[in-house]
Amino acid sequence: MKKTLKAFFALFTIVALSSFTYFGGGHGYHVGDIATDFELENIDGKTVSLSNFKSAKGFIVVFTCNTCPYSVAYEDRIEALNKKYAEKGYPVVAIMPNNTEVKPGDSMEAMQARAKAKGFTFPYLMDKGQEVYPQYGATKTPHVYILQKTEKGNIVKYIGAIDDNYQDANAVNKKYAEDAVDALLSGKEIEEKQTRAIGCSIKV
Structure with a gap:
């Protein structure tokens, strides 16, 4: 009986931890939470916060970096999101969350x-003290x-991946981020409010 109980609790723990990992952990923001504003240094040396965007209807906040191959694969798509939605009120705000001592390739100079x-048209900010990404609960x-x-x-209206195919932009079937913003712009309910973020782990 004791062995059976131990096995049950072990299995329960594995399933619970897997669920937390799948959706980015149990910490940070959940859909429906109010995100606190931040002040982070942009690649132009200026400090940027969400409150700077007076006419914005919302934001596409993307935690990304130079060194992760997944992030590199999505660079053009992140730029496309900004070009498509910034003028509609949903600009991209990119944040580099990695510890640059662990990843020198993500230094401010490298970001610049x-x-x-790449001709980025969106702010590319450094989470220098690594204080913002834990607030959000970003893991990738x-x-x-x-x-x-x-x-x-x-x-917070959506959390997760940009789309369902990091390897090939032409083979994407589900554009999660676009679908979410389109729903918000049209006053409709977002169908998929949370998906699994695919990428490299944030380096601390």
Whole structure:
């Protein structure tokens, strides 16, 4: 009997931990939470916060970096999201969350060079003290949080992946981020509010 109970609790623990890992852990924001604003340094040396975007209806916050192959695979798609939705009120705000001592390729100088080479049109901020990504609960690069600006604050409306195929943009079947923003713009309910973020673990 004791062995059976031990086996049951062991299996329960594995399932519970797997569920937490699948959706980015039990910490950080959940859909429906109000996201706290932040002040982070942009690649142009200026400090950026969400409150700077006076006319925004919301934000596509993407935790990403230079060194993760998943993030690199999504760079053009992140840029496309900004070009498509910034003028509609949902700009991309990218945040680099890694410890640069562990990943020197994610230094501010490297971020500046990458943004220039790729022609990024969105803010590319450094979470220098690694204080913002734990608030959000981000675990991967890339990891997307779509926020809707309201009188109560910036409400988290979607968490997860950009789409369902990091390897090939032309083979994507589900554009999760686009579908979420389109729903918000049209006043409809988001069908998939949370998906699994696929990418590299954030380096601490």
